[in-house]
Amino acid sequence: MGTRRSRFGTLLALGVSLVVAACGGGGGGSAVPTQTGPLSLGVIAPFTGPAAQFGKLLSAPCVAATDLINKAGGVMGHQIGCVSIDDTGDAADAVPNVSGAIATTSNFDMAIGLESNTAATTVPLVEAAKIPFFTTNGLTQFNKNTLQYYYRMTPGDDANGAAFADWAVKQGFKNVAIVFQNNIGSEGNLPGLASAMPKLGGSIAIQLTIPADAASYSVEVARVIAKKPDALIWSADPQTTATFLSNYKQLNNGVLPAMVTATDSLTPDFFKAVTKVVGINYVTSNIWLVGSYFDQTTPAFNTYKAALLADTKTHDIAPVLSTVGPPAGAYDGINIMALAMIMAKTTVGSAYNADILKVVQPSAGAVVVGNYADGMNALAAGKTIQYVGVLGQPAFDASHNSGGQFSATKFNADGSATLVGTMPGAEVLNLLG
Amino acid sequence: MQLLIEAIGFGIAAGAVIALGAVGFSLQFGISSILNITYGSLMTLAAYIGLFLIDLGVNPWVTLAIAGVVVGIASVAFHRWLLAPLARRGTRPFAIVIVTVSAGVILQYVILAVAGPETQSYGDQGGQTFHFLGTTLGASQVAIVGLAVVLMLALHLLLTQTTLGRAMRATSSNRILAQSCGIDTDRMSDVAWLLSGWLCGATGVALAITTAGFDFSIGQVFLIPMIAAAVLGGVGQPYGAMVGGLVVGLASELAAAYSNPAYREVVAFGILIAILLIRPRGLFGAAWATRRLMA
Incomplete structure (x- = not known):
């Protein structure tokens, strides 16, 4: 008898356990999955x-x-x-x-x-x-x-490309040379650019895709200079940028073109490498960095920037990164x-x-x-x-994308950045397709 | 036509840097039969030594010489204390290649740990520009072309006109026979690794001057066209490497001029394969050189 009672007790306990587990794991129960630890x-x-x-x-x-x-x-x-x-x-x-x-x-x-x-x-x-x-x-x-x-929470590359074109034309650069490094991120901007430039009354003088980190881009630079563009729409890593601009300066009697590039380049690495090669005046005066816009006066932004400044791991890059x-x-x-x-x-x-x-x-x-x-x-x-955070009110579409507006910034002499203009999201998206 | 002339001029400038590195690489293989992939990371090391010295105010060309000496000594040590003992113990050539690959990766990541991943630059070292025959080249490019020519001539004279050079060639041709003739082949190896290491270091600094911006991957990136130039010229043949470097440089620039620049290296390496199909031993390769590479 004792054994039978014990067996019954075990089965009962097992049954109760299974019921509890079923309630916890199923979607219809009130219990929610939990975790312990960090x-x-x-x-x-x-x-x-x-x-x-x-x-x-x-x-x-x-x-x-x-x-x-x-x-x-x-x-x-x-x-x-x-x-x-x-x-x-x-x-x-x-x-x-x-x-x-x-x-x-x-x-x-x-x-x-x-x-x-x-x-x-x-x-x-x-x-x-x-x-x-x-x-x-x-x-x-x-x-x-x-x-x-x-x-x-940031726009697709095609929208960024259209924003490049929008900003370039706003600055009066209607005949642009497009030079992008052959990576998936840079080349993603091309469709938007190609769509937007004609709609804005502009033209593309030449479009080149270049490999990263070559010893020289002299030939590519010669091809660009021959087309006499008003500006360069550019996307490449700091090393490639430094080499290209160094060659450009050499082949164009020291004269460099205005450049519109992505806010991806708003990094200490890009700033340092390019400044060392072409000088601070060019970097602060002739490079516009286009990307997502957000208001840098909101309490949410101030909290974000203060947190970046407060931690020693992020303190040094806070002035640039926060933008x-x-x-x-x-x-x-x-x-x-x-x-x-x-x-x-x-x-x-x-x-x-x-x-x-x-x-x-x-x-x-x-x-x-x-x-x-x-x-x-x-x-x-x-x-x-x-x-409503640093990027403002998120507005996710059915695909969970939230685009927002666009801005152009410029480098300051200390490597931080200053907002110089904005472009409404609708204005840019209208230039696509 | 203008673009063609410019592409040839730029190709010669680019080819000169590749040739410098390829000659050193080829010389190492010729004397020791070791395909040293660490060569790329040693170029990177030289570029960072150059950065350190230039930031201290040392002239870039003096820096090039100093970095060459440091890398030359490092190369001798690397060969004498790691590669030569492995070879003496009968390690297969393929295994030694893997050792050099491994050592190269280790060195590259040590450089990364010390110097960081950021792009570095010597600043604008282009200097005055020179216009001739429709091409514009910077002073640094002209200097590197001149340096390459002078070094090639010096190497030629060393190998053909001096006792040391003849001993090196004898060691390269048949080590055992050279020893039986009284040549200190270990010393010849040291000299060859010192010379080729110097060329490796000088090339690292020359690359950093030419590219204007570089990071910890610079040596590995440019090692590939240098090996291509060495193979094209006939591995183990310094003169062939010179010509191979020029061919690779010219092919790359001409491809950039007349095709999508993104595929400039694809075109250049396509030409290389085509030439090797016509001349399997390379432009100047002797049969023994190919056999040794395949061994």
């Missing part, structure tokens, strides 16, 4: 190789956001740590690194980065792992998509994901993902918040929130 925020970017600078730049918004979140007590008691995941800047090499990180990183619940050079391979991996992510890639192939965990769209979008993305976790009462990506859009949804009576702490406090008080 959360991991993957920064998927190149940390080695020629594009390693991007890893450093994309780590900065992670440092700023997690500093503020952790200082506010974390997400429901969980501290967040930035985990560098090296995609090497190469789409093929990225796969084992990202797959390995997904398999081995504990509480991997959020990600940023996944830039243009590797997005084609890294985005599907992170999507399949059901980890919500805010990407900085500009690939046009993601303009329309059906991905569930994907979010982008660049993609890192700011990553910072906003982290805050949005963290607030969505509180809303969903879970840190598990597959469970809180549905609340991401609710965090930014405008609604009557919602408390507008521009940082994590304010959002957390409002949610704790039982209020509905509307996150």
Whole structure:
């Protein structure tokens, strides 16, 4: 008898356990999946190789956001740590690194980065792992998509290309030479440029795609000079830029063309390398950097910049970095994901993902918040929130893309940047297609 | 026509830098039968030594000479204490190549750890421009072409007109026979690695001057066209490497002039393969050189 009772007790306990487990794992129950310990925020970017600078730049918004979140007590008691995941800047090499990180990183619940050079391979991996992510890639192939965990707060490369053309024509440069490095990010701007220039009454004198890091671009420069362009629309890494401009200066009697390029070049590396070769006057007077626009006077921006300045890891690059769209979008993305976790009462990506859009949804009576702490406090008080961050009010479309406006900036003599003009998003998007 | 003339001029300038590096690479292989892939990282090392010295105010051309000496000594040490012992123990040539690849990667990442990934520059070293025959070249380019010519002539005289050069050639041709004739072949190897290391270091600085901007990958990037030039000229044949360098430089610039510049290297290497199909041993390669490479 004793044995039978014991067996019955075991079966009962097993049955109860199964029922509890079924309620916890199913979607229909009230219980939500839980985790213990700190959360991991993957920064998927190149940390080695020629594009390693991007890893450093994309780590900065992670440092700023997690500093503020952790200082506010974390997400429901969980501290967040930035985990560098090296995609090497190469789409093929990225796969084992990202797959390995997904398999081995504990509480991997959020990600940023996944830039243009590797997005084609890294985005599907992170999507399949059901980890919500805010990407900085500009690939046009993601303009329309059906991905569930994907979010982008900066425009596609084609829109950036149209913004280049818009700004060039606004400056009076109607006959431009387009020279892009042969990488997927740079070349993504071409369709937008080709579409926009004729609509703006401008023309393309010559269009060249050049390899990175050649010993000399003298022949390419000679071809450009022969077409007598008003300006150069340019996208390339700092080393390639330094070599090209050095050759241009040599072959054009010391005269360099005006340059319109992407805010991707708004980096200390670009500034230092190009200034050393062509001088500070040219860099501060004749280079315009076009990209996402955001108001740099809002409380949200001030909080972001203060956080960058406060941490020794990001202090030095804060003046420049805080003016660049993609890192700011990553910072906003982290805050949005963290607030969505509180809303969903879970840190598990597959469970809180549905609340991401609710965090930014405008609604009557919602408390507008521009940082994590304010959002957390409002949610704790039982209020509905509307996150309006550094990049302003996100407006995600059906593909989870939120484009926004465009701006042009110039370098200051100390390498920081000054806003010199803006372009409404609608104006630029009308130049496409 | 104007573009053709310009492309030839730029091709000669680019080819001179490639030739400098290719000659050193080829000389190393000729004397020791070792395909030294670490050569690329040693060029990078030289570029950063150059940066350090130029930032201290040292003249770029003095810097080139100093970096050459440092890399020359490093090359001798690398050969004497790592590669030569491996060869003596019967390590297969292919395994030695892998050792040089590994050493190159290690050196490259040590440079990255110390100097960082940022783009570096010596500043504008182009100097005064010279216009001749429809081409415009900077003073630094003219100087590098001149340096290449002088060094090639000096190397030619060394190899053909001096006892040391004849001993080096004898060592290159048949090491055992050279030893039996009383030649200190180990010393000849040291001299060859010192010379080729000097050329490697000088090329690293010349590349950094030419490109205006560089990072920790500069040596590896340019090693490929240099190996191509050496193979084209006939591996182990310094004179062939000179011509090979010029052919690679010219082909690359002409491709950039008349096709999509993004594919300039594809065209250049296509030409290289075509030439090798016609002359399998390279432009100046002897049969033994090819056999040794294949061994």
